[in-house]
Amino acid sequence: xxxxxxxxxxxxxxxxxxxxxxxxxxxxxxxxxxxxxxxxxxxxxxxxxxxxxxxxxxxxxxxxxxxxxxxxxxxxxxxxxxxxxxxxxxxxxxxxx
Amino acid sequence: xxxxxxxxxxxxxxxxxxxxxxxxxxxxxxxxxxxxxxxxxxxxxxxxxxxxxxxxxxxxxxxxxxxxxxxxxxxxxxxxxxxxxxxxxxxxxxxxxxxxxxxxxxxxxxxxxxxxxxxxxxxxxxxxxxxxxxxxxxxxxxx
Numbered sequence: 001x002x003x004x005x006x007x008x009x010x011x012x013x014x015x016x017x018x019x020x021x022x023x024x025x026x027x028x029x030x031x032x033x034x035x036x037x038x039x040x041x042x043x044x045x046x047x048x049x050x051x052x053x054x055x056x057x058x059x060x061x062x063x064x065x066x067x068x069x070x071x072x073x074x075x076x077x078x079x080x081x082x083x084x085x086x087x088x089x090x091x092x093x094x095x096x097x
Numbered sequence: 098x099x100x101x102x103x104x105x106x107x108x109x110x111x112x113x114x115x116x117x118x119x120x121x122x123x124x125x126x127x128x129x130x131x132x133x134x135x136x137x138x139x140x141x142x143x144x145x146x147x148x149x150x151x152x153x154x155x156x157x158x159x160x161x162x163x164x165x166x167x168x169x170x171x172x173x174x175x176x177x178x179x180x181x182x183x184x185x186x187x188x189x190x191x192x193x194x195x196x197x198x199x200x201x202x203x204x205x206x207x208x209x210x211x212x213x214x215x216x217x218x219x220x221x222x223x224x225x226x227x228x229x230x231x232x233x234x235x236x237x238x239x240x
Contacts, residue, residue, distance in 0.1 A: 004159075010106070013106055013110050013113070017113060020113045023117050058150065061197050065201070070207065074135070077214055078132060081214065082224060085225075
């Protein structure tokens with residue numbers, strides 16, 4: 001790779017920080033489409049981290065699976081089911097429904 | 098300066114990996130929606146794969162594990178000097194080979210779980226685990 005050892009380790013730490021922030025935003029998002037988009041951004045950060053770790057074959061496999069297939073699968077599941085996650089459920093749901 | 102790269106930077110990188118694993122396990126235990134649990138499961142499996150690749154990478158080992166100068170028609174016998182130089186600069190290829198298989202198997206598992214979630218929603222009309230508990234067991238889901 002074109003990056004010498006100090007620079008590539010600093011960039012690896014930067015991309016892992018980016019993935020940590022996006023994982024937290026995925027965890028706290030109530031809208032599931034927003035959570036899926038944050039998860040795709042986290043997959044981009046992991047792809048760049050794999051470039052820094054000198055694994056070009058893994059980059060070719062993971063950028064198709066992580067960014068493309070995961071996002072398409074989750075959007076398909078959300079389009080067939082419900083979109084919003086509720087913080088608390090209201091009282092009396094099990095009697096009426 | 099060398100101790101800085103060894104201790105602080107590698108400690109920070111491994112700490113972010115451990116923090117992401119902790120966040121995903123916490124989210125899978127506490128978030129009530131099943132699609133959110135599925136997204137966090139995908140992040141957890143990718144983090145495990147990334148940790149396996151990261152173990153095979155050591156300080157100063159930064160070249161891809163491909164021996165230079167080898168092609169289909171030109172394959173000279175390498176001497177020990179070339180092999181020692183290659184082994185001094187390349188990362189460990191064994192975790193990368195294992196992780197290629199693990200990525201594809203994780204994708205198959207997630208497709209199966211997504212289909213199970215669609216069937217659950219068609220049968221019960223919700224994907225919230227509190228409402229699912231109330232509908233499946235017949236008792237109140239909240240105390």
